[in-house]
Amino acid sequence: MDRERSGMSGLESRLPFLRRVEIEGKGRALVASQSLGAGQIVLRDSPILLYSALPFVKNKNNDNPSSNNSYCSNCFRTLQQSSVSCPSCSPHHAALFCSPNCQSSSVAHSPWVCQALSRLRDCPSLLLHEDRQVQASFLIAAYNLALVSPSHFQILLSLQGEAEASPPPPEAHFLHSIISSLCPPQGISGFSLQLTASLLAKDKFNAFALMEPFAQDGYRSVRAYGIYPNASFFNHDCLPNACRFDYVDTESDCNTDIIVRLIHDVPQGREICLSYFPVNQNYSSRQRRLMEDYGFACQCDRCKVEANWSDEDDEEEEVMDEEGDQDEPMAVEDSDTDFPHAYFFLRYMCNRENCWGTLAPLPPSNGSPSNVLECNVCGNLKKEDDEVDGDSGEEVLLMDD
Numbered sequence: 001m002d003r004e005r006s007g008m009s010g011l012e013s014r015l016p017f018l019r020r021v022e023i024e025g026k027g028r029a030l031v032a033s034q035s036l037g038a039g040q041i042v043l044r045d046s047p048i049l050l051y052s053a054l055p056f057v058k059n060k061n062n063d064n065p066s067s068n069n070s071y072c073s074n075c076f077r078t079l080q081q082s083s084v085s086c087p088s089c090s091p092h093h094a095a096l097f098c099s100p101n102c103q104s105s106s107v108a109h110s111p112w113v114c115q116a117l118s119r120l121r122d123c124p125s126l127l128l129h130e131d132r133q134v135q136a137s138f139l140i141a142a143y144n145l146a147l148v149s150p151s152h153f154q155i156l157l158s159l160q161g162e163a164e165a166s167p168p169p170p171e172a173h174f175l176h177s178i179i180s181s182l183c184p185p186q187g188i189s190g191f192s193l194q195l196t197a198s199l200l201a202k203d204k205f206n207a208f209a210l211m212e213p214f215a216q217d218g219y220r221s222v223r224a225y226g227i228y229p230n231a232s233f234f235n236h237d238c239l240p241n242a243c244r245f246d247y248v249d250t251e252s253d254c255n256t257d258i259i260v261r262l263i264h265d266v267p268q269g270r271e272i273c274l275s276y277f278p279v280n281q282n283y284s285s286r287q288r289r290l291m292e293d294y295g296f297a298c299q300c301d302r303c304k305v306e307a308n309w310s311d312e313d314d315e316e317e318e319v320m321d322e323e324g325d326q327d328e329p330m331a332v333e334d335s336d337t338d339f340p341h342a343y344f345f346l347r348y349m350c351n352r353e354n355c356w357g358t359l360a361p362l363p364p365s366n367g368s369p370s371n372v373l374e375c376n377v378c379g380n381l382k383k384e385d386d387e388v389d390g391d392s393g394e395e396v397l398l399m400d401d
């Protein structure tokens with residue numbers, strides 16, 4: 001039976017645990033198509049587009065030790081001593097690959113991309129702005145996608161994010177004029193300022209960050225961004241019921257896949273949400289970030305409670321979050337009786353210093369739930385006690401120690 005006649009959408013046949021619905025005020029959303037248990041993998045998704053989060057040329061104040069020479073330009077694994085360089089790039093700034101196989105199979109580093117990136121390095125107005133360099137990398141990857149995989153480009157175009165502002169914002173003008181000067185190949189249909197602005201908006205709302213490994217000092221910057229065609233439909237909740245894992249440095253072929261697992265049991269029909277950033281941020285930081293980066297005011301249950309808190313309840317010392325931004329964390333104390341969600345933090349927030357990751361149980365095996373929780377930032381595994389109290393949970397293994 002074909003899919004249309006069976007009444008099953010393409011998405012439902014590929015994602016057996018999820019159903020796509022429209023929710024007023026949120027747009028498209030993913031809900032559980034059946035009741036699901038803690039630790040269940042509800043999605044494994046491969047990127048349609050990946051691009052480096054690192055500028056081509058760093059400014060003097062950038063003390064991030066990573067550079068584009070740190071990761072394979074195709075699979076973004078950390079490069080080991082032996083790497084293969086692109087023979088067409090300029091010798092001083094050649095794209096590096098972890099293996100001849102990665103080099104030859106890279107559609108992302110096409111001849112046009114290779115040439116475009118080399119020319120961007122000679123563009124003085126761009127070199128002053130690291131953020132614009134990264135946005136230029138995205139646009140090159142997106143316009144390359146239009147050529148090498150038109151169907152994936154259509155998926156990118158279908159994601160949330162329109163160029164709302166009319167006329168387009170100054171950065172779209174600036175970046176479009178730069179991309180126009182790179183002789184975009186014939187055959188990109190609709191190449192225009194409006195399309196560039198729209199692509200930038202889609203990137204802003206939908207890109208997932210693939211992070212550098214967790215370091216004890218808490219500094220953890222992004223190594224690459226990816227656009228994931230199905231994961232892009234997860235909405236945000238400040239107390240999520242799922243979280244996503246990635247294992248970029250793994251040997252597996254699908255090292256840039258992201259995996260979304262449930263934090264706790266979810267009944268059929270309940271929306272499955274991620275938190276778009278670490279859950280420890282306080283109310284005002286969360287609201288500011290969601291408005292600036294994603295264009296909405298969050299009205300989740302946690303925000304409704306915290307909206308009524310006083311300023312003293314809402315402020316605390318500063319920490320670095322997972323993308324190295326400074327944001328204000330909230331204080332969580334065992335005795336915090338005003339806060340009905342405190343249980344979530346005690347049970348599902350990693351208590352390793354400077355981590356702020358979220359814990360989700362390992363997938364059930366043979367139908368039995370696991371009592372081992374994994375942190376999605378530092379990879380710590382923690383055995384959960386039957387009764388969770390402030391300091392519960394025995395650490396069973398440090399994955400990267």
Ligand SMILES: C[S@@+](CC[C@H](N)C(=O)[O-])C[C@H]1O[C@@H](n2cnc3c(N)ncnc32)[C@H](O)[C@@H]1O
Nearest residue numbers: 025026027028160205232233234235236294296
């Ligand atoms: C990654 S997309 C999620 C899927 C999106 N709803 C769609 O229709 O394609 C992110 C966008 O979804 C919307 N969104 C996500 N979480 C939301 C929430 N809790 N409340 C309202 N809108 C939300 C915002 O427009 C945000 O920019």
